[in-house]
Amino acid sequence: MNDLLKTMVTAALMNLTLEANAAVLLVGSYTQGTSQGIYRYEFDPRSGLIGSEPVQVVKSENPSWLVLSADQRLLFAVNEQGEGKGMVSSFSLGAHGEIAPLSQTASQGDDPTHASLSHDQRYLFVASYAASSQPGGSLIAVPVARDGTLQPAVQQERHSPSGVDPERQATAHVHSAVPSPDGRYLYASDLGADKVFVYRYDGANPTQPLTPAIPASVGLPPGSGPRHLLFDAQGRHAYLTLEMSGEVVMFDVRDGALLERQRLPLTDSDKADAKAGGAVHLSADGRFLYVSNRGTANEILVFAVAEETGRLTFVQRRSVEGDHPREFSLDPSGHFLLVANQKSNQIVVMQRDPREGTLGKTVQSLPIDAPSDLKFLE
Known part of the structure; x- marks a missing residue:
């Protein structure tokens, strides 16, 4: 076998090995620029590299x-459109992550920015932020058929704003809707209200699956702007980012109630533009919490999580090497952390030490216009 043929065979075998070991990475994006919607990539969990070209591109408006x-x-996917154009879309996924459109329904609110499924998979809960419109943001419950098709929303909830910040809190801005690990409750973080609203979930009620819990909400500091909430696997503790004050809050969870136990700053700066708390994720083993701070900071913060109490201890502050880390994700192997830098149009892949939780060198910066969310198929 000559050298050229050997090289070709070796390259082919390497490609087959990559495909066999590759994970599927789905990327949501904003489509005001060159982005077309949802992107499907191959991700190599050995090297931390994303394939240079997407395997599939699905056209969709602002699937953020x-x-x-x-x-x-x-x-x-939520289609984050304003002026009455907000939508929610569903897709089927094939054996290798192939994406095919299924259905779409109105979000009944402007700028839908977050969604989650009930544990029985019967409802999709959609949070509409409503950046500039009256009467402001809302929460809806969308029935999901067994085949994944979406029905019109059966319930809509609106909250009263705090009005502390006359520009950003004049109306409600629901930023996320997250079920409890046991599926009994739903938590809606409202940046405009400075509250997390708590609902009981009853999947058997076809017209009102959500009813206010007792207590119906937990208050946060005036002008703090709650954004994203996350529970640990056991549902004993929860973590919340405060976007406007640039903080992370740790709660104990008791019968659906959130009991604040700790609040830590994400930056030492007093400047408002350095405070923009964003995404929050736990490592698979629950030992480390990762939080993004956008604005002028553009960092990922790492905290160690105490096994018994859930309390946080600062470990590391790491630049995202870009602008506006809208979301991030830990890969299935736990050896890499991927950041969607929306305004610098890139996905940055960093090495991660699973034992220490720390983030190491950057292994890739992949150009992609306005990435906003990252999800792995496992």
Whole structure:
């Protein structure tokens, strides 16, 4: 066998090995620029490299947040449009992550920015932020058929704003809707109200699956702007980012109630433009919490999580090497962390030490216009 043929065979074998070991990475994006919608990439968990070209591109308007069903056969996306154009879309997923459109329904609110599925997979809960419109943001419950098709929303909830910040809190701005790990409650973080609203969930009620819990909300500091909420696997503790004050809050969870136990700053700066708390994720083993701070900071913060109490201890502050880390994700192997830098149009892949939780060198910066969310198929 001559040298050229050997080289070709070796390259082919390497490509086959890559394909066999590759994970599927789905990327949501904003489409005001060159982005077309949802992108499907191959990700190599050995090297941390994303394929230079997407395997598939699905045209969709501003699919800024992605949701996977429990069996990973369905994909849902919010279409973050204003002026009455907000939508929610569903897609089927093939054996290798192939995406095919299924259905679409109105979000009944402007700028839908977050969604989640009930644990019984019967409802998609959609948070509409409503950046500039009256009467402001809202929460809706969208029935999901067994085949993944979406029905018109059966319930809509609106909250009263705090009005502390006359520009950003004049109306409600629901930023996320997150079920409890046991599926009994839903938590809606409202940046405009400075509250997390708590609802009981009853999937058997076809017209009102959500009813206010007792207590119906937990208050946060005036002008703090709650954004994203996250529970640990056991549902004993929860973590919340405060966008406007640039903080992370740790709660104990008791019968659906959130009891604040700790609040830590994400920056030492007093300047408002350095405070922009964003995404929050736990490592698979629950030992480390990762939080993004956007604005002029553009960092990922790493905290160690105490096993018994859930309390946080600062570990590391790491630049995202870009602008506006809208979302980030830990890869299935736990050895890499990927950041969607929306305004610098790139996905940055960093090495991660699973034992120490720390973030190491950057292994890739992949150009992509306005990435906003990252989800792995496992």
